[in-house]
Amino acid sequence: MELSIVLGFLVAVFLVSIVPGPDMLFIVANAAVGGRRAGVVAAAGMSTGLAVHTVAAALGLGALIQAAPQVLNGVRIAGAAFLLYLAYLTWRASRQEVGSVEPDVELPRRTLRRTYLLATLTNLANPKVILFFLAFVPQFLSTGAGSWPVTVQLLVLGAIFIAVGFPVDASAGLLAGSLTSKFLGAGGKVRRRLERVSAGVFAALAARLATDVR
Template sequence: MLSYEIVVAFGFAALLLSMAPGPDNIFVLTQSAVSGVRSGILVVLGLCTGLIFHSTAVALGLAALIKASAVAFIVLKFTGAAYLLYLAYKAFRAPVQQLGENSPRIRDAELYRRGLIMNITNPKVAIFFLAFFPQFTDPSQGALVFQIAQLGLIFVLVTFVVFGVIALAAGGLSNWLTKSPKAQLIINKVAGIVFVGLAAKIAFSNR
């Protein structure tokens, strides 16, 4: 069981890390501005599920394999980059929607999947967790696997709160965008550029 001191220290570190500008929170910001608060929260849920995956990978030692295997790292990062380029393509080609138009919106499952794939296919998250989590473990406090699981849960909760606030703040733009066709075109192009930038950041990242 983690001590109170470790929980507080780790929670504060997780708060600072989740607030720092990065691919995930920029992704939430963009999706929320384009599609609204609900869409942003669904993306956040997907991202947080990805964090659970990475925490489990660290606990089971899978992250160490990714760090040691150049092939596994390359496959993961280019899969993630390709998916972001696909989202960029969809953003560039997104049509203008008129207020009151019964146009199909992105399905909830698709939004959740976007966040999940975005996070899971970023190998640097697993490697970061592998380096970061052990600093807050103590062999005298019990099984390391259980301690890492607790740290992962704390990180997920903190991230959900921070990213949720980002989604709420950016989602306020969505109502205005639905009333302005020109603004929709601009934000879709901006979203596409952001996705291309995130894809490049992942594709050219090193271990």
């Protein structure tokens, strides 16, 4: 691969990464509820999803998606339902008094492992990520004599995308988590309000995903 192409891709990826989008909103929402570590773990989950998209593109699965666009509709609906589920869980948690346990309600623990899995699945379930990856990355492929195989180029570009995007997303998670930690000293009411804001973010992302028809 030519150095100029790689440098151009680095600049483009950085500009794309710093623009707030659904992934960053998801990371910030998790950081608002779980703190800095949850924000970083959510960013890692998003990067894992991008790694899967990279491998899928390298294996030629993009051709399957283009040949069967209804697949994206299924993914879009599943992603919206998944985000609504997260909104419900977060809202339900916000209704529980700090330090109290309702006998008839068993809330799932917000572990870091759970946060990571939810972030990964959210990224994978967003068809916009698939379409963006398939439209954006191929623009930086080389096809001339002596060029690397397309599969290798896609894997390298995907790795660069993750290497640039993860620090940006993780920084957003750390910042949101740090701000949240300062506010939590005011008591449980603040935490419940943050959880409700996070639930609203998840619901808004679900609505956007469900109504975004190409």
